[in-house]
Structures are given as structure tokens and as C-alpha cells.
Amino acid sequence: MPLLTIKNCLDPVLRKTCLPIENIDGELVTLAENMVETIRAAPGVGLAANQIGLAQRMFVINIGVETDKENLITVVNPEITTMEGNELGEEGCLSIPDVVAEVNRASQIEIKGYDLDGNEVHYEAEGYLARAFQHEMDHLNGILFWDNLAKMKRDILKRKFKKKIKEQDA
Numbered sequence: 001m002p003l004l005t006i007k008n009c010l011d012p013v014l015r016k017t018c019l020p021i022e023n024i025d026g027e028l029v030t031l032a033e034n035m036v037e038t039i040r041a042a043p044g045v046g047l048a049a050n051q052i053g054l055a056q057r058m059f060v061i062n063i064g065v066e067t068d069k070e071n072l073i074t075v076v077n078p079e080i081t082t083m084e085g086n087e088l089g090e091e092g093c094l095s096i097p098d099v100v101a102e103v104n105r106a107s108q109i110e111i112k113g114y115d116l117d118g119n120e121v122h123y124e125a126e127g128y129l130a131r132a133f134q135h136e137m138d139h140l141n142g143i144l145f146w147d148n149l150a151k152m153k154r155d156i157l158k159r160k161f162k163k164k165i166k167e168q169d170a
């Protein structure tokens, strides 16, 4: 299966509010499979559809996939139904390579959506999985993990990211 190109944060698609998916068809399943391959190869924790250029509401989560393939989660049209507590923790993003920062997130969440068979799914998550869900939900709303940081902190990270991109292009 082909690996997909991951867009970086300079691409305007990362700022799009993604649209609900109306049909869960073969094309979508293939896309999800390619996203899974892409995230495993990266490797990364999560990948939202707009990160590969498609402004639609779907993401894949890949926690502990090195040891257990069952930990791959694909959610179509996800919605967070409950958020509780808060927790500071380190985050990175495949669209902002080599940049990590401490981000405040709800420590416990509930999420609902659909799987690739069109069945309604429901997850209760805490800690790192809750963080991953919130990070990917943000992507679907055009938000990047550094948006909530203080401007000064964000500017430092942006400079780091731009330097990294320059090195990659060189």
C-alpha cells in the first residue's frame, strides 16, 4: 500500500475545518488503510485526514502499535462528548517535525464516532490516549497543538520548525 505524504503545518489544509464524511465506502476504507501504513512508517501516534491533504473528519490513532496491532483506532466523524480534569503533558505532531511542547489537555474524555463498517463506536480514554484523541480532534477543527501556547513560546518553536524545514530542503 502506498505511503501518503504528510503535509506540514505551513499547508493551508491544516487550518481547514474538516467536513463530516457522508459515505463510508471502499474508497474511504482504502484511504484509512493507507493512513495506518503511513502512521506506522512515520512512526507517529495520530494522523488526521487533513494532514494528508483531505479535509474530512477522520483520524487514526496508533498507540502501542509496535507491540499490538489491535491498538490501531480509526474514527470517522468523531465527537468528544465528555471532558474532565486537566493534565500537562508533552506533545509533538507529524506536521511539525522535531518540535515538542507541554500542552494542557483534559485528562479524561469520552468520544463517539463511527468505525469503517459504519458502526457507532464509543471510547473512554484517559492519560496519553485522551491526549491523542484531543490532538487529532483539534486537527479536524484546523487547530495545531501549539496554538494554545503563549505567543513567545510558540514563536520559539516556529523558528525551530522553520530551521528544520530548511535543513530538509537543503
Ligand SMILES: [Zn+2]
Pocket: 046, 092, 093, 094, 095, 135, 139
Ligand atoms: Zn498533529
